[in-house]
Amino acid sequence: MSLIELKDVSKLYGFGDATSVALDEVNLTIESGECVAVMGPSGSGKSTLMNMIGLLDHPTHGDYVLNGKRVSHISVTRRAKIRRDKIGFIFQSFNLLGRLTALENVALPLLYKGFPTSKRNHIARTMLERVGLHDRTYYYPRQLSGGQTQCVAIARALVNSPEIIIADEPTGNLDTESSRLVMELLGEIHKSGNTIIFVTHNPELTRYATRVVYMQDGAIKYDEQTKLGEVGTYARKVMYAVPDTTEEDDLAGVSVLMKVRKDDTVKPSTKRKRTPARRKARLTRSEDGRKAQS
Numbered sequence: 448m449s450l451i452e453l454k455d456v457s458k459l460y461g462f463g464d465a466t467s468v469a470l471d472e473v474n475l476t477i478e479s480g481e482c483v484a485v486m487g488p489s490g491s492g493k494s495t496l497m498n499m500i501g502l503l504d505h506p507t508h509g510d511y512v513l514n515g516k517r518v519s520h521i522s523v524t525r526r527a528k529i530r531r532d533k534i535g536f537i538f539q540s541f542n543l544l545g546r547l548t549a550l551e552n553v554a555l556p557l558l559y560k561g562f563p564t565s566k567r568n569h570i571a572r573t574m575l576e577r578v579g580l581h582d583r584t585y586y587y588p589r590q591l592s593g594g595q596t597q598c599v600a601i602a603r604a605l606v607n608s609p610e611i612i613i614a615d616e617p618t619g620n621l622d623t624e625s626s627r628l629v630m631e632l633l634g635e636i637h638k639s640g641n642t643i644i645f646v647t648h649n650p651e652l653t654r655y656a657t658r659v660v661y662m663q664d665g666a667i668k669y670d671e672q673t674k675l676g677e678v679g680t681y682a683r684k685v686m687y688a689v690p691d692t693t694e695e696d697d698l699a700g701v702s703v704l705m706k707v708r709k710d711d712t713v714k715p716s717t718k719r720k721r722t723p724a725r726r727k728a729r730l731t732r733s734e735d736g737r738k739a740q741s
């Protein structure tokens with residue numbers, strides 16, 4: 448039995464002429480223990496897919512089977528319970544509460560489970576140690592670096608011992624070094640048996656994955672198994688691909704924006720800008736004039 452099975456899953460937003468197809472009959476099976484990188488251009492449906500797998504959203508058509516149970520159209524309460532017990536989320540924007548310390552943020556999901564304070568704090572402390580932040584227990588998010596903040600978010604995602612970790616661009620707001628730190632941490636979590644699904648725009652980060660799924664226009668375009676430590680074949684192509692727009696295309700786009708509408712009455716300035724070359728020409732002219740007078 449597979450852990451995650453999406454069968455002909457579609458997600459439509461809006462209706463009539465304004466309908467947009469965020470997911471278009473997606474079929475995807477993920478086994479327990481996989482580490483899947485999801486790539487694709489902006490708007491290709493990556494986050495919608497994550498929300499679907501993480502039970503934050505439900506399909507318009509098709510079926511979602513999680514651990515052998517059909518979960519596509521279950522009640523909001525059951526959905527929330529499965530999310531709480533089975534799934535840990537990590538987002539690009541960290542989503543920590545600014546008024547709570549690192550420890551309180553990590554312990555928060557346990558509060559919803561009804562754990563007493565001492566037990567909550569004990570587990571949260573263990574999680575902060577696991578992500579290497581035991582010396583930042585009482586820091587507030589604003590006192591932490593981006594990388595540290597994301598590590599607290601990872602500790603919070605782990606606190607319920609979820610089977611599945613869903614990370615939507617977990618390194619999207621981080622510099623290269625912090626991204627490496629966060630991905631190393633996710634790599635360790637994967638080794639300890641969790642199933643991880645992460646979205647990235649960075650082909651380099653597919654090194655941490657055992658499989659790369661590439662989306663386009665709401666559908667899965669490529670799906671390849673990869674070796675840990677290696678960049679996926681398709682991801683490699685993307686990495687070295689020549690951009691398909693030229694500088695002329697960009698300029699054309701800009702000039703469309705700059706075009707003045709007929710009813711716009713802004714007159715172009717007649718005053719010429721002083722550039723260094725014009726200033727030099729002006730000085731030479733007046734110098735020549737003085738020479739001619741003398």
Ligand SMILES: Nc1ncnc2c1ncn2[C@@H]1O[C@H](COP(=O)(O)OP(=O)(O)OP(=O)(O)O)[C@@H](O)[C@H]1O
Nearest residue numbers: 460461467468469488489490491492493494495496
């Ligand atoms: N709540 C919504 N209402 C209407 N359309 C939506 C909604 N959420 C997503 N969409 C549309 O669905 C499509 C897929 O969006 P999605 O956020 O999944 O893309 P993405 O691949 O995650 O993009 P990005 O890389 O920019 O995060 C887009 O065309 C988007 O406009």
Ligand SMILES: [Mg+2]
Nearest residue numbers: 493494495615
């Ligand atoms: Mg997205």
